[in-house]
Amino acid sequence: MTQQAYMRVENIVKQFGPFMALNGVNLDVYPGEVHALLGDNGAGKSTLIKILSGVHQPTSGTIYIDGKARTFRNPRDAASAGVGTVYQDLAINQLMSVTRNFFMGRELKSKFGILRMDEMNQIAHDEMLKIGIDFSDPTQAVGTMSGGQRQTLAIARAIYFGAKVLILDEPTSALGQKQQMEVLKTIKRVRARGDIAIIFITHNEIHSKLVADRYTFLALGQVIGSGPKAEIESQDIRRLMAGGAEMKDLEQELAHI
Numbered sequence: 174m175t176q177q178a179y180m181r182v183e184n185i186v187k188q189f190g191p192f193m194a195l196n197g198v199n200l201d202v203y204p205g206e207v208h209a210l211l212g213d214n215g216a217g218k219s220t221l222i223k224i225l226s227g228v229h230q231p232t233s234g235t236i237y238i239d240g241k242a243r244t245f246r247n248p249r250d251a252a253s254a255g256v257g258t259v260y261q262d263l264a265i266n267q268l269m270s271v272t273r274n275f276f277m278g279r280e281l282k283s284k285f286g287i288l289r290m291d292e293m294n295q296i297a298h299d300e301m302l303k304i305g306i307d308f309s310d311p312t313q314a315v316g317t318m319s320g321g322q323r324q325t326l327a328i329a330r331a332i333y334f335g336a337k338v339l340i341l342d343e344p345t346s347a348l349g350q351k352q353q354m355e356v357l358k359t360i361k362r363v364r365a366r367g368d369i370a371i372i373f374i375t376h377n378e379i380h381s382k383l384v385a386d387r388y389t390f391l392a393l394g395q396v397i398g399s400g401p402k403a404e405i406e407s408q409d410i411r412r413l414m415a416g417g418a419e420m421k422d423l424e425q426e427l428a429h430i
């Protein structure tokens with residue numbers, strides 16, 4: 174039996190005034206899979222994930238979760254439908270502890286309103302350990318974590334609070350090589366759970382090849398290629414990354430200089 178897509182995006186159009194930022198985008202994401210979303214600057218990747226996470230409303234088109242059409246009026250609607258988004262800037266407070274960041278706005282309190290710190294420390298530690306970092310003292314400030322560990326913190330937090338579709342917007346782009354690998358390991362560990370669908374936005378062809386099960390390429394608001402790993406990797410990923418331009422087109426553009 175083929176598995177049902179957990180989230181299915183059909184024919185999404187987004188206009189900003191007269192400008193067509195997305196023009197009929199389709200996307201299927203499956204539990205236990207990493208779906209790489211690739212495309213050049215301005216292709217529409219962030220616009221698409223903002224629609225999936227309830228920040229923008231589409232001009233037209235439908236989002237199905239578990240087969241049911243859903244409308245996200247705001248990020249809260251998307252979160253309660255199980256869409257968790259980790260943005261590049263992470264919404265992390267450097268000065269606060271790892272645990273306080275993990276629970277920010279959703280703290281566990283006793284009935285007298287006192288923070289249950291021991292319990293929160295334990296949960297933050299255990300949830301991060303599950304996906305790859307053994308941060309022994311979560312009472313430390315986030316500022317003491319590496320960039321890769323901060324990504325893992327944000328991912329662990331999204332999962333703990335119920336993400337079934339985990340959207341990662343360029344999680345490796347601001348990191349050095351070693352930390353990039355840590356984030357890719359975290360992505361693989363989340364994938365291995367089998368119950369979470371991951372949308373991995375990246376500019377990096379190698380990173381997508383290392384972890385993706387499925388690809389979608391956007392260019393100027395349209396899907397110019399999509400499919401499972403085997404199908405896409407037999408094609409010219411470089412050309413798809415370049416928005417469909419052939420090497421000879423690029424050479425020609427530079428030839429007269």
Ligand SMILES: Nc1ncnc2c1ncn2[C@@H]1O[C@H](COP(=O)(O)OP(=O)(O)OP(=O)(O)O)[C@@H](O)[C@H]1O
Binds near residue numbers: 189212213214220
């Ligand atoms: N709020 C907005 N108002 C008007 N135009 C917008 C708005 N947001 C995005 N756009 C335009 O929509 C297009 C797609 O932008 P988007 O940020 O989705 O691209 P992207 O693929 O995420 O690019 P990058 O790789 O640079 O992050 C761009 O031409 C952008 O200028």
Ligand SMILES: [Mg+2]
Binds near residue numbers: 218220
């Ligand atoms: Mg973007």
